[in-house]
Amino acid sequence: MAIAFTFPGQGSQAVGMGKALADSFPEAAAVFAEVDEALGEKLSDIIWNGPEETLTLTANAQPALMAVSIAVMRVLEARGLDLKKQVSFVAGHSLGEYSALCAAGTFSLADTARLLRIRGNAMQAAVPAGLGAMAAIIGLEHADVEAVCAEAKTLGACQIANDNGGGQIVISGEKDAVEKAAALATEKGAKRAILLPVSAPFHSTLMAPAADAMRAALAAVSMNAPVVPVIANVRAAPVSDAGEIAGLLVEQVTGQVRWRETVEWFAANNVTTLYEIGAGKVLTGLARRIDKTVTGIAVNTPADIDSALAALIG
Known part of the structure; x- marks a missing residue:
């Protein structure tokens, strides 16, 4: 009866996401401030106030979604969650894999924000518009x-x-x-x-220039082994070695996000509950459709956090 935390990908963003968290919890507000500082701009203003078309830009949506996920994580941890003790695995959909790795301690928050800004820009620039x-x-x-x-x-x-x-x-x-x-x-x-x-053909061979950019970016940051294994998108199996994770993140830019197989892997390995940490509830809906033995629970509001803590740590 194991538990996994999952982290949403692009498409889950919405103007105003995370604002209630930042208003309610200083730990959440600190996450948005740290991301703003890492990027050298007020991304939080775009997240909370829009306009939607600016938030939706790949270079903004990716670090923005990660910020909301880590804000939820920091609040859970401040109230007693110990990821290593209470959660067996983490996984994220596409950019969500970076959120998962940040949550599990592989990357610092500032490095994750910068990596996702590089990733978003590189993916956008890899293919001319309309091609x-x-x-x-x-x-x-x-x-x-x-x-x-x-x-x-x-x-x-x-x-x-x-x-x-x-x-x-x-x-x-x-x-x-x-x-x-x-x-x-x-x-x-x-x-x-x-x-x-x-805006671009993500996860295709046309993203090869973006994969090269991420290879260079990942080589320049400090990486730790995650405190719990991550189920890698391109492998749909657990990985804990930091060097191997870096290679799989590069491969992910041009490779397939194997989310169905990831949820099936959870079901086959006694993971019964998937907490979706961050904006929206896309992954919660997918879990239900992939395997009825797995329960998905979205955690993105103060009330959700209270419910999750009651179930996770009593």
Whole structure:
């Protein structure tokens, strides 16, 4: 009956997120202040006041979501949570993997904020606007989506970016190829194939320049072994070695976020409860659809924190 903490990825952001935490808890306010200082700008003002289109920019959304997750963590820890004693594993969806690693002590908060700013900028700059695309394929098996991507590759790069589970798989690559794959998926019986309003083709081979940028950035920061193992996105298995984690984070930029397999790994290894730490409840919803034996619980408000502490430490 083990517990894991999961950390949300891009798409969970919303203007105003974390404001109630910062207003209620000095530990949370200190997180936002430290992130502002690390980045040399008032990201907290954008998080709490918008505008939404500025918060949604990849270079802002990534450190912003991490800040909210770590704000929740710092409040939990100030009130008695011991991650190493009460939690068996951490995992995060895409950028959420950095939040998970920060929570587990691999990176300092300031370094995590700077790494995610570098990551966001590098991912945005990797592909000229309009060249890439992403699409959500609903209701097709993984193997079928792989097959349509392979067929569409005659028009350019195309691959699975996120296997989110619950019948949702996101593909990414060059625009013509992704559009072709989406059409083929519909022919194969997909319930829906929807082009996503994203600014770049994340988790595709087109992100290779961003992977190079992250290799250099990760080589320049101090890394510790996480206090609990992280379930790496590209491996869907636990990792604790800091050097290995750095390599997997580089691989993650161009590789597949294996979230369905991550939740399945939890279920197969007696993890019964996933606390989603941070903004929104996307991962909580996915957990329910992937494996009914796993319970997802979103923790992002002061009331959520009280409930989580009561369950975790009594």
